[in-house]
Amino acid sequence: MLAERVVRSTCPFCGVGCQVDLHVREDLIYRVSAPYDAAPNYGMLCVKGRFGTDFTSHPSRLTSPLIRVNTSEPRSAPPVWRQATWDEALDLVADRLTAIVRESGGDAIAAFACAKATNEDNYLLQKLVRAVLGTNNVDHCSRLCHAGSVAGLQLAIGSSAMSNSIAEMEHLDTFIVTGSNTTETHPVISNFLKRAVRQHGARLIVVDPRKIEMTDFATLWLRQRPGTDVAVWQAMAHVVVKERLYNERFIQDRTEGFSDYIESLEAFTPEWAEGVSGVPAEDIRQAARMYATATAASVYWGMGISQSSHGTDNTLAITNLALMCGQLGREGTGLNPLRGQNNVQGCSDSGGLPYVFTAYQRVDDPAIRSRFAQAWKRPDLNPTPGLMITELADAVLAGAVRAFFVMGEDPLTSEPNLNHARHAFEKLDFLVCQDIFLNTTAELADVVLPSVSFAEKDGTFTNSDRRIQRVRTALPAVGQSRADWVIVGDLARRLEARLGQSPSAGFDYQHPSEIWDEMRLLTPDFGGIDYERLEREGGVHWPCPTTDHPGSPYLFKEDFPRGRGKFWKLEYGTESELPDETYPLILSTGRVLYHWHGGTLSRRSKLDEIWPEATVEVHPDDAEGLGVHTGDWVSVSSRRGSITLRVMVTGRSPQGTVFIPFHFAEAAANILTLDRLDLRAKIPDFKVCAVRLEKSAPPADHDPAADQPLTQRGAIKDQAVLVH
Ligand code: SF4
Numbered sequence: 122m123l124a125e126r127v128v129r130s131t132c133p134f135c136g137v138g139c140q141v142d143l144h145v146r147e148d149l150i151y152r153v154s155a156p157y158d159a160a161p162n163y164g165m166l167c168v169k170g171r172f173g174t175d176f177t178s179h180p181s182r183l184t185s186p187l188i189r190v191n192t193s194e195p196r197s198a199p200p201v202w203r204q205a206t207w208d209e210a211l212d213l214v215a216d217r218l219t220a221i222v223r224e225s226g227g228d229a230i231a232a233f234a235c236a237k238a239t240n241e242d243n244y245l246l247q248k249l250v251r252a253v254l255g256t257n258n259v260d261h262c263s264r265l266c267h268a269g270s271v272a273g274l275q276l277a278i279g280s281s282a283m284s285n286s287i288a289e290m291e292h293l294d295t296f297i298v299t300g301s302n303t304t305e306t307h308p309v310i311s312n313f314l315k316r317a318v319r320q321h322g323a324r325l326i327v328v329d330p331r332k333i334e335m336t337d338f339a340t341l342w343l344r345q346r347p348g349t350d351v352a353v354w355q356a357m358a359h360v361v362v363k364e365r366l367y368n369e370r371f372i373q374d375r376t377e378g379f380s381d382y383i384e385s386l387e388a389f390t391p392e393w394a395e396g397v398s399g400v401p402a403e404d405i406r407q408a409a410r411m412y413a414t415a416t417a418a419s420v421y422w423g424m425g426i427s428q429s430s431h432g433t434d435n436t437l438a439i440t441n442l443a444l445m446c447g448q449l450g451r452e453g454t455g456l457n458p459l460r461g462q463n464n465v466q467g468c469s470d471s472g473g474l475p476y477v478f479t480a481y482q483r484v485d486d487p488a489i490r491s492r493f494a495q496a497w498k499r500p501d502l503n504p505t506p507g508l509m510i511t512e513l514a515d516a517v518l519a520g521a522v523r524a525f526f527v528m529g530e531d532p533l534t535s536e537p538n539l540n541h542a543r544h545a546f547e548k549l550d551f552l553v554c555q556d557i558f559l560n561t562t563a564e565l566a567d568v569v570l571p572s573v574s575f576a577e578k579d580g581t582f583t584n585s586d587r588r589i590q591r592v593r594t595a596l597p598a599v600g601q602s603r604a605d606w607v608i609v610g611d612l613a614r615r616l617e618a619r620l621g622q623s624p625s626a627g628f629d630y631q632h633p634s635e636i637w638d639e640m641r642l643l644t645p646d647f648g649g650i651d652y653e654r655l656e657r658e659g660g661v662h663w664p665c666p667t668t669d670h671p672g673s674p675y676l677f678k679e680d681f682p683r684g685r686g687k688f689w690k691l692e693y694g695t696e697s698e699l700p701d702e703t704y705p706l707i708l709s710t711g712r713v714l715y716h717w718h719g720g721t722l723s724r725r726s727k728l729d730e731i732w733p734e735a736t737v738e739v740h741p742d743d744a745e746g747l748g749v750h751t752g753d754w755v756s757v758s759s760r761r762g763s764i765t766l767r768v769m770v771t772g773r774s775p776q777g778t779v780f781i782p783f784h785f786a787e788a789a790a791n792i793l794t795l796d797r798l799d800l801r802a803k804i805p806d807f808k809v810c811a812v813r814l815e816k817s818a819p820p821a822d823h824d825p826a827a828d829q830p831l832t833q834r835g836a837i838k839d840q841a842v843l844v845h
Pocket of ligand 1: 132136171
């Protein structure tokens with residue numbers, strides 16, 4: 122089949138940001154290939170990028186605005202919708218939000234920005250929230266994935282993005298992967314890391330409770346008990362100090378607080394850490410020596426580090442070790458939180474956070490605020506940081522927040538302790554959801570606004586290594602759906618008119634490049650990047666302050682954004698909910714290769730046929746004790762709720778720990794998870810809570826004809842990462 126057009130764009134799934142060529146015929150993407158000459162993936166794609174974009178033509182795409190008809194019934198009642206025109210829907214949203222602003226102030230409204238949408242979409246949403254509604258209540262799912270990394274890195278060095286580029290990975294000397302099931306969550310990055318080991322002799326240390334595929338490539342695997350990361354990393358630092366393996370020059374020239382920190386390490390012996398974590402003391406010593414003495418060593422981590430009630434401490438422990446060993450500021454070194462969704466880095470960079478404008482410029486800094494106030498013609502921008510996503514449920518129940526505007530997210534799948542979150546959503550006075558599909562959250566909405574997919578719009582995404590890349594229109598919009606930036610701009614103009622705000626903050630744009638140009642003028646880190654340059658170069662790493670700056674594949678050559686890197690003294694303790702007699706197992710949640718996030722996209726794709734239902738990984742010893750086998754149904758219960766799903770018996774998780782992917786609304790893992798938060802990052806503990814398993818009948822709505830042996834899925838999985 123010959124394509125009518127082939128359009129270069131960026132994969133809509135994970136933060137690797139693979140470049141894709143979309144082959145289109147009759148307004149359908151029938152094939153996706155990867156350019157061999159384009160960073161960051163150089164011809165590679167995983168199964169999601171290669172075969173998962175068929176969600177764009179799924180029949181359940183939203184095609185027109187919907188207005189809820191049965192508003193006299195409780196919000197929990199099954200929704201009855203009527204199709205509406207854009208004018209009807211946006212007027213209704215503008216009227217209701219205006220009334221709430223007048224009655225309760227802008228702080229009574231909160232917006233969810235979207236890590237799947239473009240930088241331009243998110244910039245405009247936070248501009249609407251700040252300049253029109255007058256609140257800083259805008260946040261996004263980064264709160265639920267890497268907030269622990271962001272808080273820790275900001276405290277220690279003043280910057281929270283990956284410090285080094287994907288291009289460096291293949292030529293690493295020594296590296297640590299921790300809390301990241303890289304082959305499933307960032308498959309193409311995992312290929313570069315595996316090549317570093319197999320083709321270039323790099324040494325890999327894995328620190329992870331699960332026997333993930335990366336352990337097959339590891340020189341050393343430290344299998345800590347879930348939630349004991351601080352003990353292991355602090356013990357490694359203890360070894361570095363005792364054996365005087367630290368980098369005195371780097372510590373003297375680039376850091377502060379080392380002598381205090383050394384004293385605090387005294388009690389963190391490897392033997393003590395072995396008792397806490399189960400990792401043999403000698404392995405901790407060996408790992409510390411390998412990392413400290415390497416010519417260049419780097420650390421890559423995922424949500425196993427950040428999604429914890431002590432996620433900030435986990436990150437600080439890693440950062441302390443890197444500072445001590447001087448493994449920063451050079452190629453092949455660095456601190457690298459692997460960002461999850463396609464544009465979660467960009468959503469944060471674009472101001473989709475409650476305490477900062479673009480590129481982490483604080484809203485409570487008068488000089489910065491004044492620059493934005495001038496550009497947006499709003500002298501009274503709110504200086505108080507807004508609420509974080511994980512604070513919103515309680516704020517609604519306390520009556521402080523009355524309305525949510527949710528752009529492209531499904532918080533009623535992704536929030537912890539979902540029964541509590543749902544209770545809060547049901548209490549809202551007004552809920553708007555903007556998405557390409559109806560999802561669990563949208564089922565409760567008053568108004569649903571249909572937006573377009575990545576393949577139907579222009580804009581930019583920023584991948585995990587800070588590379589800004591183009592997204593290009595390959596397909597026409599479905600039905601009446603519109604780009605997020607178009608919807609947000611239209612709504613903003615209607616709100617400004619109702620609120621009597623004149624002159625306008627500026628929401629008339631003909632093309633997203635105009636939004637980007639406004640954004641870069643307000644953001645020194647993006648100053649040298651425009652659409653023309655992206656067209657020419659394919660992508661540019663920020664910071665890039667001027668048009669003649671080459672971009673920054675790696676950071677901190679001379680200094681850190683906070684000046685000197687700061688050592689943070691840490692104590693070991695846990696706020697996690699630990700197993701007991703009633704709930705004897707630890708639950709850890711995460712992703713599988715074939716699905717993405719809340720499943721909104723991947724479950725409307727052929728990918729869902731490969732992995733069509735939720736499973737709970739159970740260790741063989743635990744399975745024997747419970748009398749269950751692969752394919753049996755079990756109910757998994759915590760103090761917060763219960764779900765029913767199938768068992769997969771495997772030694773991947775350690776004995777005493779079960780693992781459930783969070784993509785499946787019908788067996789939502791987050792009904793079980795705990796909403797206890799890390800005090801600084803406000804991120805929940807998705808990796809450790811206490812549960813029990815009991816053999817169960819299938820759910821009432823289960824169709825036996827749809828059964829597929831799990832063993833078959835395993836066979837498919839082994840072939841799924843396509844490497845050239
Ligand atoms: Fe897409 Fe990530 Fe797979 Fe690349 S590795 S194809 S960006 S899902």
